[in-house]
Amino acid sequence: MIDDEYDVVVIGAGPSGSNAAKAAAERGASVLLIEKRQEIGAPKRCGEGISARGLRELGIEPSPRWALNEIMGVHIYAPNGKRVSVRYKEVGGYVIERKMFDKFLAMEAARAGAKVVAKAQATGLIIEDGFVKGVKIRWLDEDIEVRCKVVIAADGVESQVARWAGINSTHKLRDIDSAFQYEMVVELEEPDMLELYFGNKIAPRGYVWIFPKGKDVANVGIGIGGDIKGVTAKELLDKFIKNHEKLKHGSIIEVNSGGVPVGKPLDKLVSNGLMIVGDAAHQVNAIHGGGVYEGSIAGRIAGEVCAKAIENGDVSEKALREYEIRWREKRGEALMRIYKLRQAIELLSDEDLNMLADNLSGEDIVELTKGKRFEKLVKVLMKKPELIEVAQKLL
Numbered sequence: 001m002i003d004d005e006y007d008v009v010v011i012g013a014g015p016s017g018s019n020a021a022k023a024a025a026e027r028g029a030s031v032l033l034i035e036k037r038q039e040i041g042a043p044k045r046c047g048e049g050i051s052a053r054g055l056r057e058l059g060i061e062p063s064p065r066w067a068l069n070e071i072m073g074v075h076i077y078a079p080n081g082k083r084v085s086v087r088y089k090e091v092g093g094y095v096i097e098r099k100m101f102d103k104f105l106a107m108e109a110a111r112a113g114a115k116v117v118a119k120a121q122a123t124g125l126i127i128e129d130g131f132v133k134g135v136k137i138r139w140l141d142e143d144i145e146v147r148c149k150v151v152i153a154a155d156g157v158e159s160q161v162a163r164w165a166g167i168n169s170t171h172k173l174r175d176i177d178s179a180f181q182y183e184m185v186v187e188l189e190e191p192d193m194l195e196l197y198f199g200n201k202i203a204p205r206g207y208v209w210i211f212p213k214g215k216d217v218a219n220v221g222i223g224i225g226g227d228i229k230g231v232t233a234k235e236l237l238d239k240f241i242k243n244h245e246k247l248k249h250g251s252i253i254e255v256n257s258g259g260v261p262v263g264k265p266l267d268k269l270v271s272n273g274l275m276i277v278g279d280a281a282h283q284v285n286a287i288h289g290g291g292v293y294e295g296s297i298a299g300r301i302a303g304e305v306c307a308k309a310i311e312n313g314d315v316s317e318k319a320l321r322e323y324e325i326r327w328r329e330k331r332g333e334a335l336m337r338i339y340k341l342r343q344a345i346e347l348l349s350d351e352d353l354n355m356l357a358d359n360l361s362g363e364d365i366v367e368l369t370k371g372k373r374f375e376k377l378v379k380v381l382m383k384k385p386e387l388i389e390v391a392q393k394l395l
């Protein structure tokens, strides 16, 4: 079923890999997309939120098979309990079923002509004359070698592929959030609103989220700084749930955990015959940890560029760098601004966060998470002399 040779081998069938495979196949490349898990998309490691705008930009029509719940706004809670809200005039996003969504994306890649194979794990790269020339694969209980012109590493937060090619893709502990989540059946007051809770006691350097998947089902999760000592993400989430009027009566139908790469995107995204996309390249929104849209966009660009490079007969780092340039223009600069914002916000005390809730609107906060409206935040921070230094980080 797996041939000896393809133009492109994509490692990892998450959103980044499937989008890369689809884009490359649509442009005429022969593509193999491999996934080590036996079921693409499962188990999920995701709060499953995605913006309507993100889907539109990707040209993906929300389907009731995976777009389970329409989101009309967000309630944001400051450490002192003050609530700041934003309500959209139209659907702002969806809580999706990643198990179905990831499969849908992989099927789209297959429909575009890519060969998709689950339970096939990359175990090493074939490197010759300074170029990546293929992938060693453990497929079911067989070891095989597949040769190719380009490998796309879309192997997620625990990525190894880039390292096999000599690119340092490790994270500092501080730059990887530790996340824990329950999918719960629970009484929800407003199933069309996301809820986010901030505070250094609630979720140090992170937040707790309630993302409704329907009228009485929600992902209830937490992300905290990966280097927080003395308490785990699970312990803090359990404490939050125990103290919550409604959640404490809920039932747990799924447990998820994982790391979120919230540091800077990798400086180097390509080398001879290799491209890195998605979580593997740290292409995630450092404020809210969302990476489905980010990885999908990066995957699309990488797929397009690699098909073009193959057609032109040049898969050198220089030729593949077009992906890096296009991605930095499209998303890289915005992600760097968002990373800068995270670094500033991490310096704030609970009292400072309460002050922000008093001075910013819900819309301001949502725009900030997109890397916009920094001037507004700077103005608010400047009101407190001891925060001037923090404000300067945003200029």
Ligand SMILES: Cc1cc2nc3c(=O)[nH]c(=O)nc-3n(C[C@H](O)[C@H](O)[C@H](O)COP(=O)(O)OP(=O)(O)OC[C@H]3O[C@@H](n4cnc5c(N)ncnc54)[C@H](O)[C@@H]3O)c2cc1C
Binding pocket: 011, 012, 013, 014, 015, 016, 017, 034, 035, 036, 037, 041, 045, 046, 047, 048, 049, 050, 120, 121, 122, 123, 154, 155, 156, 157, 179, 180, 181, 221, 256, 257, 258, 259, 260, 277, 278, 279, 280, 284, 289, 290, 291, 292, 293, 295
């Ligand atoms: C608890 C939690 C909540 C989150 N909530 C959200 C959210 O609400 N919205 C959002 O946008 N993002 C969220 N994220 C982040 C989001 O899940 C990731 O950014 C996104 O999945 C990245 O996509 P990817 O394709 O790059 O990587 P992944 O989705 O991780 O896919 C990588 C794939 O590669 C496979 N793989 C790894 N190694 C190999 C190998 N050697 N051979 C073959 N296959 C391999 C893996 O099995 C995996 O399927 C959350 C993350 C966590 C942990």
